[in-house]
Amino acid sequence: MIAFKEWEVVCQALEKGQQSLILRKGGIHEGKEGFSFKHREFALFPTRFHAQGDLVKIPWEVTKGEWEVGDEISICSMVTVTSAETLYNWEQVQKLANQHIWKEQVVYDRFFWEGKGMQSGSIHVAHVKVSKLAKPIQVQYSKKFAGCRSWVELDL
DSSP states (O other): EEEEEHHHHHHHHHHHHSSOEEEOOOOTTTTTTOOOOOOOOEEEEEEOSSSSGGGGGOOOOOOOOOOOOOOOOEEEEEEEEEEEEEEEOOOHHHHGGGGGGGHHHHHHHHOOBBBBTOOSEEEEEEEEEEEEEEEEEEEOOOOOGGGOEEEEEEOO
C-alpha cells in the first residue's frame, strides 16, 4: 500500500472535513524527477516532524516529537485525488486559503522556496476526497519512513 506523509494536524483536518486539498512543494529526497501526485489513491501517513501547531490557522493540540523506531502508528484514512495541478501564480494559491488550515506565511514560504531541484514560484495542489477506514491500520514505525520524502510503501 502506498502512503503519503503529511503533518498529523493536516491529516486530522482532512479527516474532519476542515481541509479539502493538499499543498506540497516536495521533499528533499524526491529523486531526480521531483515531486508529483503520481498516485491517485493512497493512505495518509501522519508525521510529527515540524512545529505544526504554530503553523496552522486554528488552534490545534499537537503531539510533539517525531515518531521513534518501534512506535505504533494508526493509519486512519484513504485519499482519492480528484484533480491535481502545479500552480505558478501566487494569487491563484491565495484563493485556496479557505480550503486548508496552513497559515498564509507557511504557504508563501513553500511557494517561493527554491532548492534541491524545486523551482521558486510554484506549488503542487491536489483536491482530494478523504475516506475514514472502518478499522485503522496499525504500522510500526521504522527508519524506512524517516526523512523528507512524500511517498512511503506500507508492508501490510
